[in-house]
Amino acid sequence: MKKSLIAFTAMAFLFTACGNNESTTTEDNSATTEEVAPSENDATEADTAAADDSEVAELTIEGNDAMQYNVKTLEAKAGQKVKLTLVHTGKAPKSAMGHNVVIVKQGVDVDAFANAAIAAQANDYIPADKEGDIIAHTALIGGGETTSVEFTAPAAGIYDFFCSFPGHHGMMKGKFIVE
Numbered sequence: 001m002k003k004s005l006i007a008f009t010a011m012a013f014l015f016t017a018c019g020n021n022e023s024t025t026t027e028d029n030s031a032t033t034e035e036v037a038p039s040e041n042d043a044t045e046a047d048t049a050a051a052d053d054s055e056v057a058e059l060t061i062e063g064n065d066a067m068q069y070n071v072k073t074l075e076a077k078a079g080q081k082v083k084l085t086l087v088h089t090g091k092a093p094k095s096a097m098g099h100n101v102v103i104v105k106q107g108v109d110v111d112a113f114a115n116a117a118i119a120a121q122a123n124d125y126i127p128a129d130k131e132g133d134i135i136a137h138t139a140l141i142g143g144g145e146t147t148s149v150e151f152t153a154p155a156a157g158i159y160d161f162f163c164s165f166p167g168h169h170g171m172m173k174g175k176f177i178v179e
């Protein structure tokens, strides 16, 4: 009874509002909207999306106004896609308490890199002549900001990461562990 009433209403609407060409399509739409079924489809889509995401190592690190990261290590697998997100949880502006995350290749002298970075303010403290030392780095951000960088994890090993804002690398540093 209910269905035929809906069909009738749809037909009546179509008769007054639309031409013959569209009548079939519109009828189908009103029929599917009425059924209380199609949740299985949604579940399947969600599962597929989750499977794709699991291939990416989503890493998050925080920096604060006390010149600290919240973690000492970051981990990924060799060759894995990595999405590294830096969250500045403080309030200080980038000019006073800017943070980034720079991951460098093995054998790089972190102190030498950091010293060179002091003169590279115009390039957000990434020294142009040392870009070859870098595996990946985030943008430099201030309080309340968030930034992400995506890259491919290098060969298995332990790599240094640090903040290249002047004076920060002594406290803001850690190890990127690739298995």
Ligand SMILES: [Cu+2]
Residues within 6 Å of the ligand: 063, 067, 097, 098, 099, 100, 163, 164, 165, 168, 172
């Ligand atoms: Cu910093």
